[in-house]
Amino acid sequence: MKIFISSDMEGTAGVVDWDQCIAGGARYDYYTGLLTHEINAAIEGAMQAGATEFLVNDAHSKMSNLLPDALAGSAGYLSGRFKPMYMMQGLDESFDAIFLVSYHGSMGSNGSVLSHTYFPQGFAEVSINGVVAGEAGINALVAKAYGVPIVLVTGDATTAEETERFCPGILAAVVKKSVSRFSAESLHPQVACDLIREQARLAVEGLQYARETTISVPATLGIRFRSSDYAELASRIAGVVRTGDLAATITDEDPLRLYRTFVTIVLLCRGLVE
């Protein structure tokens, strides 16, 4: 049994600020250690339920935050800063289940720690079929394309709620309660890992009952931008329709192509600030 793990970093217990999760930050190495423990807890829980193969797709920042030999379960490690399928690179139909580890709330959510939606400088809000989506919801498009259920999410309470909108019945390990965008009350890291291990075990044990994402196709992904420059650039991509000064939509019956178009917008618009 094969598990795909998409790992971010903002959702790790204890993490509340960018300098803790961006390379070069004062405590970055310490916090990547905490992240690694959480990923390993998810792997260990899945192994207890019979999972045998793991691929960890490092999906945070420059996407090379982990030490490959520190991963449990002889997990493969997919890393590096340009991946066309981004947070879901490496997924295909050979996987049995997906874990989203250390995820965070969407940009428009109410006070979720380090909230953003792929591109904090450019995107104010993303929706799918009219429902506000965080990164988990957007990534569920790829899960849908390959028919693999997302069965576990870890992060703060907002992240769990936002993921549940698109993946009903998903198990969550809520390891912190956000106070604001830069403050949270976290479980002790060991307690957080125990919870993640347990939820991962239950998620894999209950795999036969796991449901696919409820996103129906053709799906419409809407983006509200933070400035019209981004809306202008994005609407030059085939399939992207500008719907207002700060808004554009993409409608597609193919969820994979929809995700690819979204990623193209992210990469193109980022060029304005990088």
Ligand SMILES: [Zn+2]
């Ligand atoms: Zn991240």
